[in-house]
Amino acid sequence: MTEKIEDFRSGYVAVIGRPNVGKSTLINALVGEKVSITSKKPQTTRDRIMGVLTTEDAQYIFVDTPGFQTKHSSELLDRMNKSVKSSLSDVDAVVMVIESTGWRPEDEEVLKLLPHDAKNVILAINKTDEVKESEVILPLIQESMKKFAFADVVPVSAEKNHQLDVLLQVIRKFLPEGDKLFEDDIYTDKSPRFLAAEIIREKAFRLLGDELPYGVAVMIDKWEENDQGARIFATLIVNRESHKGIVIGEKGSKLREISRLAREDISAMLGKKVYLEVWVRVRKGWGDDAAVLKSLGYE
Numbered sequence: 273m274t275e276k277i278e279d280f281r282s283g284y285v286a287v288i289g290r291p292n293v294g295k296s297t298l299i300n301a302l303v304g305e306k307v308s309i310t311s312k313k314p315q316t317t318r319d320r321i322m323g324v325l326t327t328e329d330a331q332y333i334f335v336d337t338p339g340f341q342t343k344h345s346s347e348l349l350d351r352m353n354k355s356v357k358s359s360l361s362d363v364d365a366v367v368m369v370i371e372s373t374g375w376r377p378e379d380e381e382v383l384k385l386l387p388h389d390a391k392n393v394i395l396a397i398n399k400t401d402e403v404k405e406s407e408v409i410l411p412l413i414q415e416s417m418k419k420f421a422f423a424d425v426v427p428v429s430a431e432k433n434h435q436l437d438v439l440l441q442v443i444r445k446f447l448p449e450g451d452k453l454f455e456d457d458i459y460t461d462k463s464p465r466f467l468a469a470e471i472i473r474e475k476a477f478r479l480l481g482d483e484l485p486y487g488v489a490v491m492i493d494k495w496e497e498n499d500q501g502a503r504i505f506a507t508l509i510v511n512r513e514s515h516k517g518i519v520i521g522e523k524g525s526k527l528r529e530i531s532r533l534a535r536e537d538i539s540a541m542l543g544k545k546v547y548l549e550v551w552v553r554v555r556k557g558w559g560d561d562a563a564v565l566k567s568l569g570y571e
């Protein structure tokens with residue numbers, strides 16, 4: 273059978289929103305693969321990570337963006353904000369995410385990044401599972417339309433997979449007609465090395481909870497891989513000497529647990545055995561250090 277699917281569409285979709293509104297969760301739910309890292313702490317998505325969803329009639333290439341930061345300023349945050357702006361050019365559709373609990377000043381800041389005459393911005397009102405939908409959502413939609421000429425507004429719950437099909441149909445209208453840009457089995461443009469570093473960082477965030485301030489980064493020092501397995505050596509970089517002890521934990525217990533959980537996930541990702549060694553190193557104020565940022569890939 274060589275029946276051609278009429279009107280196949282494919283294009284780029286930027287997902288924007290302040291930290292913690294659920295951008296990563298939404299992309300993960302849509303793409304169905306773990307492409308970006310979620311955590312209860314804001315600012316965990318530090319880079320543009322693409323997830324690709326191919327359906328019968330469309331291919332959606334999602335560009336995740338870091339949360340827009342307005343409160344703090346350092347070189348790192350500056351670069352993150354620039355990355356938000358650059359991800360808005362060259363995309364076919366923009367999905368702006370807010371929470372069902374309503375507009376916050378930081379959401380308004382994100383809105384300011386959008387060109388006023390943009391016709392391709394869809395508002396996704398996320399976490400509808402957290403509110404009484406019937407009472408809250410309609411007024412919120414009306415309020416939102418006064419703030420910006422959104423092309424459409426879709427209430428969703430990324431976590432409960434609610435209304436995501438509707439969101440996809442709405443996005444599809446903005447994608448240009450054309451063939452797939454990616455093969456079906458490609459779901460991320462990130463190297464296993466990058467994803468492994470993200471996994472280690474996620475485990476550190478999860479295990480250390482509120483003990484660990486934002487200043488933590490992961491570097492992969494060495495990566496040896498063959499058909500049977502991989503040997504990976506990584507360093508967790510923290511801001512202060514006192515943070516080092518927190519990450520290591522009593523008799524090394526925290527660091528061991530971080531390594532164990534990360535090893536399981538990396539092994540599942542690579543589909544082979546993994547030996548993982550994680551070290552902790554102190555780097556004062558790495559958030560402002562251009563050289564370190566560059567080595568971590570934040571150009």
Ligand SMILES: Nc1nc2c(ncn2[C@@H]2O[C@H](COP(=O)(O)OP(=O)(O)OP(=O)(O)O)[C@@H](O)[C@H]2O)c(=O)[nH]1
Nearest residue numbers: 292293294295296297314315317339399429430431
């Ligand atoms: N109840 C509920 N929680 C959600 C939903 N979507 C996301 N969350 C939670 O909200 C928190 C933040 O989600 P993320 O996906 O990390 O948010 P983000 O916008 O990518 O955050 P940054 O990476 O900091 O920019 C996590 O604890 C999610 O589990 C939802 O639909 N319902």
